[in-house]
Amino acid sequence: MSNRNFRQIYFYEFKLGRTAAQTARNINEVWGQGSVNECTVQRWFQKFRAGNTTLEDEPHGSRLPTLDNDQSKASVEADPHKTTRDIAK
Numbered sequence: 001m002s003n004r005n006f007r008q009i010y011f012y013e014f015k016l017g018r019t020a021a022q023t024a025r026n027i028n029e030v031w032g033q034g035s036v037n038e039c040t041v042q043r044w045f046q047k048f049r050a051g052n053t054t055l056e057d058e059p060h061g062s063r064l065p066t067l068d069n070d071q072s073k074a075s076v077e078a079d080p081h082k083t084t085r086d087i088a089k
Helices: 003-015 020-031 038-049 069-078 084-088
Strands: none
Touching: 003 020, 003 038, 020 038, 069 084
């Protein structure tokens, strides 16, 4: 089941007046333990209470770090005893 499908269930349960704990328990009972996390459901319930009923993830705004393979390779060849932390700098 997709995250969006679970969010639809969160919203349905929210509209029924259930708590985040009840919702997480219900979903995990049907879809298997660990399917959803109660903290995640709580976060979505907070959004719903604030009037935000969109079921899409909000953009995180952070860029993933880029890796220059040639630069990393040259760094390791220059000093094979370097740690990964040193290479990352």
